[in-house]
Amino acid sequence: EVQLVESGGGLVQPGGSLRLSCAASGFTFSSYAMSWVRQAPGGGVEWVSGISRGSGIKKYATFVKGRFTISRDNAKSTLYLQLNSLNTEDTAMYYCATQSRYWGQGTQVTVAS
Numbered sequence: 001e002v003q004l005v006e007s008g009g010g011l012v013q014p015g016g017s018l019r020l021s022c023a024a025s026g027f028t029f030s031s032y033a034m035s036w037v038r039q040a041p042g043g044g045v046e047w048v049s050g051i052s053r054g055s056g057i058k059k060y061a062t063f064v065k066g067r068f069t070i071s072r073d074n075a076k077s078t079l080y081l082q083l084n085s086l087n088t089e090d091t092a093m094y095y096c097a098t099q100s101r102y103w104g105q106g107t108q109v110t111v112a113s
Contacts, residue, residue, distance in 0.1 A: 002026040002102045009094060009107030016086050020107055022079040022096030029077035030054075032099055036070060036081045038092035038109075048094070049081065063089075086111045 008020040020036070035050040049060045049070040058070050069082040079096050086109070093106040 002098070004096050004098065004102060004104030006094065006096055006104045006107035009109045011110045011112065012086055013113050014087050014111055016111070018083045018086065018109060020081040020083065020094055020096075020109075022081075022104060024077045024079065024096075024098070027098075029072075030074040034072060034079045035097045036079075036094060037097055037103075038090075038094045039106075040089075040092040043092075051079070083109065088112065 003025045005023045006020060008018060010018060012018055030053060033050060033052050036048040037045050038048050039045045047061055049064065049068060051058050051070045051072055055072055060068060067083065067085045071080045072078065081094070083090065088111050090109060091111050093108050095103045095106045097103045
């Protein structure tokens with residue numbers, strides 16, 4: 001059974017940072033690309049970032065503007081997203097996803113003063 005468990009969210013002030021983690025199990029983590037997506041309150045799901053199996057390719061949504069960094073540790077079956085220079089528009093539930101059909105339960109990021 002594929003399981004994705006996100007953690008690391010929380011309440012942070014504008015300009016602050018957070019590091020999200022996603023612990024994966026139930027599949028061969030190193031064989032699949034991984035993504036982060038988010039959903040703001042009352043909004044739709046938007047793709048944030050993706051990373052290839054071996055970390056050689058990393059892509060980001062335009063709104064990231066160099067503020068976020070995706071990474072992975074295949075030995076630990078864990079995906080990360082470093083969030084820097086957060087603003088209120090980044091408030092959302094953040095999910096890791098794989099194989100276009102598996103999502104975790106999400107971790108809430110709230111940016112507020």
